[in-house]
Amino acid sequence: MQGKGKALKSGFRLSVAIPVHNEETALPELVRRTRVVLDQVPGGPHELLFVDDGSMDRTMAILEQVAREDARIVVMSLSRNFGHQAALTAALDHVSGDATVVMDGDLQDVPEVIPQFVARFFEGYDVVYAQRTNRKEAWPLRFCYFIFYRMMARLSELRLPLDAGDFGLMSRRVVEQIQRMPEHHRYLRGMRSWVGFRQIGVPVERAERHSGRSKYNLLRLLKLASDGIFAFSIVPIRAAALFGAAAIGISALFALYAVFVKLVLHQSPKGFTALILLITFLSGVLLFFLGIIGEYVGRVYEESKGRPLYIVSRVVGGASGGEEDSLKSSSNYGSAARRAGGR
DSSP, rough: HHHHHHHTTOOEEEEEEEEEOOOOHHHHHHHHHHHHHHHHSSSSOEEEEEEOOOSSSSSSHHHHHHHHHHTTEEEEEEEEEEOHHHHHHHHHHOOSSSHHHHHOOOSSSSSHHHHHHHHHHHTOOOEEEEEEEOOOSOOOHHHHHHHHHHHHHHSSSSOOOEEEEEEEEEEEEHHHHHHHHSSOOHHHHHHHHHHHHHEEEEEOOOOOOOSOSSOOOOOHHHHHHHHHHHHHHHHHHHHHHHHHHHHHHHHHHHHHHHHHHHHHOOOOOOOHHHHHHHHHHHHHHHHHHHHHHHHHHHHEEEEEEEOOSOEEEOOOOOOOTOEEEEEHHHGHHHHHHHHHTOO
Protein backbone atom coordinates (compact mmCIF):
# COMPACT_ATOMS: atom_id res chain seq x y z
CA MET A 1 0.00 0.00 0.00
CA GLN A 2 2.86 2.35 0.85
CA GLY A 3 4.54 1.60 -2.47
CA LYS A 4 1.36 2.36 -4.33
CA GLY A 5 1.03 5.63 -2.45
CA LYS A 6 4.49 6.63 -3.66
CA ALA A 7 3.55 5.65 -7.20
CA LEU A 8 0.48 7.86 -6.93
CA LYS A 9 2.58 10.89 -5.93
CA SER A 10 5.18 10.24 -8.62
CA GLY A 11 2.84 10.19 -11.60
CA PHE A 12 -0.08 7.79 -11.38
CA ARG A 13 -2.10 7.95 -14.61
CA LEU A 14 -5.80 7.15 -14.77
CA SER A 15 -7.71 6.43 -17.97
CA VAL A 16 -11.48 6.88 -18.16
CA ALA A 17 -13.02 4.98 -21.08
CA ILE A 18 -16.53 5.97 -22.21
CA PRO A 19 -18.35 4.50 -25.24
CA VAL A 20 -21.05 6.81 -26.60
CA HIS A 21 -23.77 6.48 -29.21
CA ASN A 22 -26.09 9.39 -30.05
CA GLU A 23 -25.48 11.19 -26.74
CA GLU A 24 -25.26 14.80 -27.95
CA THR A 25 -27.60 16.09 -25.23
CA ALA A 26 -25.74 14.43 -22.36
CA LEU A 27 -22.18 14.99 -23.59
CA PRO A 28 -21.56 18.57 -22.38
CA GLU A 29 -22.58 17.69 -18.81
CA LEU A 30 -20.71 14.38 -18.95
CA VAL A 31 -17.50 16.04 -20.11
CA ARG A 32 -17.78 18.83 -17.54
CA ARG A 33 -18.35 16.53 -14.59
CA THR A 34 -15.72 14.01 -15.63
CA ARG A 35 -13.07 16.69 -16.13
CA VAL A 36 -13.80 18.08 -12.67
CA VAL A 37 -13.34 14.60 -11.19
CA LEU A 38 -10.06 14.06 -13.06
CA ASP A 39 -8.79 17.35 -11.67
CA GLN A 40 -9.34 15.91 -8.18
CA VAL A 41 -7.44 12.67 -8.82
CA PRO A 42 -3.75 13.01 -7.82
CA GLY A 43 -1.03 12.26 -10.33
CA GLY A 44 -1.45 12.71 -14.04
CA PRO A 45 -1.67 13.62 -16.78
CA HIS A 46 -4.85 11.55 -16.87
CA GLU A 47 -6.67 10.36 -19.97
CA LEU A 48 -10.31 10.66 -20.99
CA LEU A 49 -11.01 8.34 -23.92
CA PHE A 50 -14.33 8.52 -25.78
CA VAL A 51 -15.33 5.90 -28.36
CA ASP A 52 -18.01 7.11 -30.75
CA ASP A 53 -19.89 3.97 -31.75
CA GLY A 54 -21.29 5.15 -35.08
CA SER A 55 -23.40 8.05 -33.81
CA MET A 56 -25.83 9.68 -36.23
CA ASP A 57 -26.23 12.99 -34.38
CA ARG A 58 -23.73 15.71 -33.37
CA THR A 59 -21.92 13.48 -30.87
CA MET A 60 -18.69 13.30 -32.86
CA ALA A 61 -18.65 17.04 -33.60
CA ILE A 62 -18.99 17.83 -29.89
CA LEU A 63 -16.24 15.37 -29.01
CA GLU A 64 -13.89 16.82 -31.62
CA GLN A 65 -14.40 20.29 -30.13
CA VAL A 66 -13.65 19.24 -26.54
CA ALA A 67 -10.64 17.20 -27.71
CA ARG A 68 -9.14 20.36 -29.21
CA GLU A 69 -9.70 22.19 -25.92
CA ASP A 70 -8.23 19.57 -23.58
CA ALA A 71 -5.12 17.52 -24.36
CA ARG A 72 -6.28 14.83 -21.92
CA ILE A 73 -9.22 13.96 -24.16
CA VAL A 74 -8.87 11.37 -26.93
CA VAL A 75 -11.72 10.54 -29.31
CA MET A 76 -11.97 7.36 -31.34
CA SER A 77 -14.59 7.12 -34.06
CA LEU A 78 -15.64 3.64 -35.19
CA SER A 79 -16.56 3.08 -38.83
CA ARG A 80 -20.13 2.07 -37.87
CA ASN A 81 -22.18 0.97 -34.89
CA PHE A 82 -20.55 -2.22 -33.60
CA GLY A 83 -22.42 -2.37 -30.30
CA HIS A 84 -21.73 -1.38 -26.71
CA GLN A 85 -19.46 -4.29 -25.78
CA ALA A 86 -17.38 -3.90 -28.94
CA ALA A 87 -16.99 -0.17 -28.25
CA LEU A 88 -15.85 -0.97 -24.71
CA THR A 89 -13.34 -3.40 -26.17
CA ALA A 90 -12.02 -0.71 -28.52
CA ALA A 91 -11.56 1.61 -25.56
CA LEU A 92 -9.73 -1.01 -23.50
CA ASP A 93 -7.44 -1.78 -26.44
CA HIS A 94 -6.28 1.84 -26.57
CA VAL A 95 -6.10 3.10 -22.97
CA SER A 96 -2.67 3.91 -21.58
CA GLY A 97 -3.22 4.54 -17.87
CA ASP A 98 -2.00 2.59 -14.85
CA ALA A 99 -5.67 1.93 -14.13
CA THR A 100 -8.79 2.30 -16.26
CA VAL A 101 -12.32 3.26 -15.29
CA VAL A 102 -15.05 2.06 -17.67
CA MET A 103 -18.39 3.86 -17.59
CA ASP A 104 -21.42 4.57 -19.78
CA GLY A 105 -22.04 7.92 -21.43
CA ASP A 106 -25.62 8.55 -20.25
CA LEU A 107 -24.62 9.72 -16.72
CA GLN A 108 -26.33 6.78 -15.05
CA ASP A 109 -22.79 5.89 -14.02
CA VAL A 110 -21.89 8.95 -11.94
CA PRO A 111 -18.30 10.20 -12.44
CA GLU A 112 -18.14 11.45 -8.84
CA VAL A 113 -17.65 7.83 -7.66
CA ILE A 114 -14.32 7.51 -9.49
CA PRO A 115 -12.19 8.80 -6.53
CA GLN A 116 -13.67 5.97 -4.41
CA PHE A 117 -12.53 3.46 -7.03
CA VAL A 118 -9.04 4.98 -7.09
CA ALA A 119 -8.83 4.86 -3.29
CA ARG A 120 -9.67 1.15 -3.34
CA PHE A 121 -7.13 0.60 -6.09
CA PHE A 122 -4.39 2.02 -3.88
CA GLU A 123 -5.49 -0.31 -1.12
CA GLY A 124 -4.33 -3.13 -3.36
CA TYR A 125 -7.41 -4.10 -5.38
CA ASP A 126 -7.03 -4.78 -9.11
CA VAL A 127 -10.76 -4.60 -9.85
CA VAL A 128 -13.21 -2.23 -8.16
CA TYR A 129 -16.73 -2.60 -9.52
CA ALA A 130 -19.91 -0.67 -8.80
CA GLN A 131 -22.71 -2.69 -7.20
CA ARG A 132 -25.85 -0.92 -8.32
CA THR A 133 -28.38 0.09 -5.69
CA ASN A 134 -31.68 1.98 -5.95
CA ARG A 135 -32.03 1.69 -9.69
CA LYS A 136 -34.28 4.34 -11.27
CA GLU A 137 -35.65 2.22 -14.13
CA ALA A 138 -39.27 1.03 -14.33
CA TRP A 139 -40.07 -1.85 -11.98
CA PRO A 140 -40.45 -4.51 -14.72
CA LEU A 141 -36.92 -3.74 -15.92
CA ARG A 142 -35.57 -3.72 -12.36
CA PHE A 143 -37.21 -7.09 -11.78
CA CYS A 144 -35.64 -8.52 -14.95
CA TYR A 145 -32.19 -7.30 -13.89
CA PHE A 146 -32.69 -8.80 -10.43
CA ILE A 147 -33.62 -12.19 -11.86
CA PHE A 148 -30.89 -12.17 -14.52
CA TYR A 149 -27.96 -11.50 -12.18
CA ARG A 150 -29.08 -14.24 -9.80
CA MET A 151 -29.71 -16.68 -12.60
CA MET A 152 -26.24 -15.96 -14.02
CA ALA A 153 -24.69 -16.54 -10.59
CA ARG A 154 -26.42 -19.92 -10.37
CA LEU A 155 -25.68 -21.08 -13.91
CA SER A 156 -22.04 -20.03 -14.09
CA GLU A 157 -19.24 -22.01 -12.49
CA LEU A 158 -17.45 -18.66 -12.16
CA ARG A 159 -18.28 -16.53 -9.14
CA LEU A 160 -20.00 -13.48 -10.63
CA PRO A 161 -20.90 -10.53 -8.37
CA LEU A 162 -24.58 -9.66 -8.07
CA ASP A 163 -25.95 -6.38 -9.49
CA ALA A 164 -22.57 -5.36 -10.94
CA GLY A 165 -22.45 -3.82 -14.40
CA ASP A 166 -19.52 -2.65 -16.50
CA PHE A 167 -18.95 0.49 -14.39
CA GLY A 168 -15.74 0.00 -12.46
CA LEU A 169 -11.96 0.29 -12.32
CA MET A 170 -9.41 -2.21 -13.59
CA SER A 171 -5.67 -2.20 -13.07
CA ARG A 172 -3.32 -2.26 -16.03
CA ARG A 173 -2.61 -5.96 -15.68
CA VAL A 174 -6.32 -6.79 -15.72
CA VAL A 175 -6.81 -4.69 -18.85
CA GLU A 176 -3.90 -6.47 -20.53
CA GLN A 177 -5.43 -9.86 -19.77
CA ILE A 178 -8.78 -8.79 -21.20
CA GLN A 179 -6.96 -7.57 -24.33
CA ARG A 180 -5.77 -11.15 -24.82
CA MET A 181 -9.34 -12.47 -25.01
CA PRO A 182 -10.43 -12.43 -28.67
CA GLU A 183 -14.00 -13.73 -28.42
CA HIS A 184 -16.65 -11.87 -30.42
CA HIS A 185 -19.69 -12.37 -28.18
CA ARG A 186 -18.34 -10.43 -25.26
CA TYR A 187 -19.63 -10.10 -21.72
CA LEU A 188 -16.99 -7.83 -20.23
CA ARG A 189 -18.22 -7.90 -16.65
CA GLY A 190 -17.87 -11.68 -16.74
CA MET A 191 -14.46 -11.52 -18.41
CA ARG A 192 -13.36 -9.09 -15.71
CA SER A 193 -14.36 -11.60 -13.03
CA TRP A 194 -12.69 -14.47 -14.89
CA VAL A 195 -9.30 -12.72 -14.84
CA GLY A 196 -9.21 -12.90 -11.06
CA PHE A 197 -6.83 -10.94 -8.80
CA ARG A 198 -8.21 -8.98 -5.85
CA GLN A 199 -11.68 -7.63 -6.53
CA ILE A 200 -14.13 -5.64 -4.44
CA GLY A 201 -17.51 -4.02 -4.93
CA VAL A 202 -18.51 -0.48 -4.00
CA PRO A 203 -22.25 0.24 -3.47
CA VAL A 204 -23.26 2.95 -5.95
CA GLU A 205 -26.72 4.38 -6.43
CA ARG A 206 -27.76 4.05 -10.05
CA ALA A 207 -28.72 7.52 -11.32
CA GLU A 208 -31.44 8.33 -13.81
CA ARG A 209 -30.54 8.71 -17.44
CA HIS A 210 -29.61 12.34 -18.13
CA SER A 211 -31.55 12.62 -21.38
CA GLY A 212 -32.57 10.70 -24.45
CA ARG A 213 -33.53 7.05 -24.59
CA SER A 214 -31.59 3.96 -23.63
CA LYS A 215 -29.83 2.23 -26.52
CA TYR A 216 -30.46 -1.12 -24.85
CA ASN A 217 -33.94 -2.13 -25.96
CA LEU A 218 -35.49 -5.45 -24.98
CA LEU A 219 -33.84 -7.40 -27.79
CA ARG A 220 -30.38 -5.99 -27.02
CA LEU A 221 -30.81 -6.75 -23.33
CA LEU A 222 -31.77 -10.32 -24.19
CA LYS A 223 -28.73 -10.60 -26.47
CA LEU A 224 -26.43 -9.34 -23.70
CA ALA A 225 -28.01 -11.80 -21.28
CA SER A 226 -27.56 -14.68 -23.72
CA ASP A 227 -23.94 -13.66 -24.34
CA GLY A 228 -23.32 -13.84 -20.60
CA ILE A 229 -25.02 -17.21 -20.18
CA PHE A 230 -23.50 -18.94 -23.22
CA ALA A 231 -20.03 -17.48 -22.59
CA PHE A 232 -19.77 -18.57 -18.96
CA SER A 233 -22.00 -21.61 -18.61
CA ILE A 234 -22.58 -25.00 -20.24
CA VAL A 235 -25.51 -25.73 -17.94
CA PRO A 236 -28.05 -25.39 -20.82
CA ILE A 237 -26.36 -28.27 -22.69
CA ARG A 238 -26.18 -30.33 -19.52
CA ALA A 239 -29.87 -29.62 -18.95
CA ALA A 240 -30.62 -31.08 -22.37
CA ALA A 241 -28.74 -34.27 -21.48
CA LEU A 242 -30.49 -34.54 -18.10
CA PHE A 243 -33.91 -33.97 -19.65
CA GLY A 244 -33.18 -36.60 -22.30
CA ALA A 245 -32.12 -39.09 -19.62
CA ALA A 246 -35.29 -38.36 -17.67
CA ALA A 247 -37.43 -38.88 -20.79
CA ILE A 248 -35.72 -42.21 -21.46
CA GLY A 249 -36.32 -43.30 -17.88
CA ILE A 250 -40.00 -42.36 -17.97
CA SER A 251 -40.44 -44.09 -21.33
CA ALA A 252 -38.82 -47.25 -19.96
CA LEU A 253 -41.15 -47.25 -16.96
CA PHE A 254 -44.17 -46.77 -19.21
CA ALA A 255 -42.99 -49.64 -21.42
CA LEU A 256 -42.75 -51.92 -18.38
CA TYR A 257 -46.23 -50.82 -17.32
CA ALA A 258 -47.61 -51.58 -20.80
CA VAL A 259 -46.07 -55.09 -20.76
CA PHE A 260 -47.47 -55.73 -17.26
CA VAL A 261 -50.99 -54.61 -18.25
CA LYS A 262 -50.91 -56.75 -21.41
CA LEU A 263 -49.53 -59.94 -19.91
CA VAL A 264 -51.09 -59.87 -16.44
CA LEU A 265 -54.30 -57.88 -16.80
CA HIS A 266 -54.87 -58.84 -20.44
CA GLN A 267 -55.62 -55.25 -21.39
CA SER A 268 -54.10 -52.76 -23.81
CA PRO A 269 -53.18 -49.30 -22.46
CA LYS A 270 -55.47 -46.60 -23.86
CA GLY A 271 -54.81 -42.92 -24.35
CA PHE A 272 -54.51 -41.72 -27.95
CA THR A 273 -54.93 -38.06 -26.94
CA ALA A 274 -52.31 -38.37 -24.23
CA LEU A 275 -49.94 -39.96 -26.75
CA ILE A 276 -50.37 -37.09 -29.19
CA LEU A 277 -49.78 -34.51 -26.44
CA LEU A 278 -46.70 -36.37 -25.27
CA ILE A 279 -45.24 -36.53 -28.78
CA THR A 280 -45.95 -32.83 -29.34
CA PHE A 281 -44.42 -31.88 -26.00
CA LEU A 282 -41.25 -33.92 -26.53
CA SER A 283 -40.89 -32.57 -30.07
CA GLY A 284 -41.08 -29.02 -28.75
CA VAL A 285 -38.50 -29.78 -26.08
CA LEU A 286 -36.24 -31.38 -28.69
CA LEU A 287 -36.42 -28.33 -30.94
CA PHE A 288 -35.81 -26.03 -27.97
CA PHE A 289 -32.62 -27.82 -26.97
CA LEU A 290 -31.52 -28.04 -30.60
CA GLY A 291 -31.81 -24.25 -30.62
CA ILE A 292 -29.62 -24.04 -27.51
CA ILE A 293 -27.00 -26.30 -29.07
CA GLY A 294 -27.27 -24.19 -32.22
CA GLU A 295 -26.40 -21.09 -30.17
CA TYR A 296 -23.16 -22.69 -29.05
CA VAL A 297 -22.37 -23.92 -32.57
CA GLY A 298 -23.19 -20.49 -34.04
CA ARG A 299 -20.77 -18.84 -31.67
CA VAL A 300 -18.04 -21.25 -32.68
CA TYR A 301 -18.80 -20.34 -36.31
CA GLU A 302 -18.57 -16.62 -35.54
CA GLU A 303 -15.19 -17.13 -33.87
CA SER A 304 -13.87 -19.20 -36.78
CA LYS A 305 -14.38 -16.33 -39.26
CA GLY A 306 -11.80 -14.24 -37.44
CA ARG A 307 -13.33 -10.87 -38.28
CA PRO A 308 -12.24 -7.81 -36.26
CA LEU A 309 -14.38 -6.83 -33.31
CA TYR A 310 -14.43 -3.23 -34.53
CA ILE A 311 -12.88 -0.92 -37.12
CA VAL A 312 -11.55 2.49 -36.15
CA SER A 313 -12.33 5.27 -38.60
CA ARG A 314 -10.15 7.95 -37.00
CA VAL A 315 -8.62 9.13 -33.77
CA VAL A 316 -8.71 12.77 -32.66
CA GLY A 317 -6.90 14.46 -29.81
CA GLY A 318 -4.42 13.23 -27.29
CA ALA A 319 -1.17 14.76 -26.16
CA SER A 320 -0.12 15.41 -29.75
CA GLY A 321 -3.41 17.04 -30.57
CA GLY A 322 -3.29 15.42 -33.98
CA GLU A 323 -5.64 13.32 -36.01
CA GLU A 324 -4.87 9.93 -37.51
CA ASP A 325 -6.30 8.98 -40.87
CA SER A 326 -8.68 6.05 -41.16
CA LEU A 327 -6.13 3.67 -42.71
CA LYS A 328 -3.60 4.10 -39.95
CA SER A 329 -6.09 3.93 -37.08
CA SER A 330 -7.88 0.93 -38.53
CA SER A 331 -4.65 -1.05 -38.28
CA ASN A 332 -5.09 -1.05 -34.51
CA TYR A 333 -6.95 -4.29 -35.00
CA GLY A 334 -3.54 -5.88 -35.45
CA SER A 335 -3.31 -6.39 -31.68
CA ALA A 336 -6.57 -8.32 -31.72
CA ALA A 337 -5.37 -10.40 -34.67
CA ARG A 338 -2.17 -11.26 -32.85
CA ARG A 339 -4.18 -12.34 -29.81
CA ALA A 340 -6.36 -14.55 -32.01
CA GLY A 341 -3.30 -16.08 -33.60
CA GLY A 342 -1.84 -16.89 -30.21
CA ARG A 343 -4.79 -18.97 -29.00
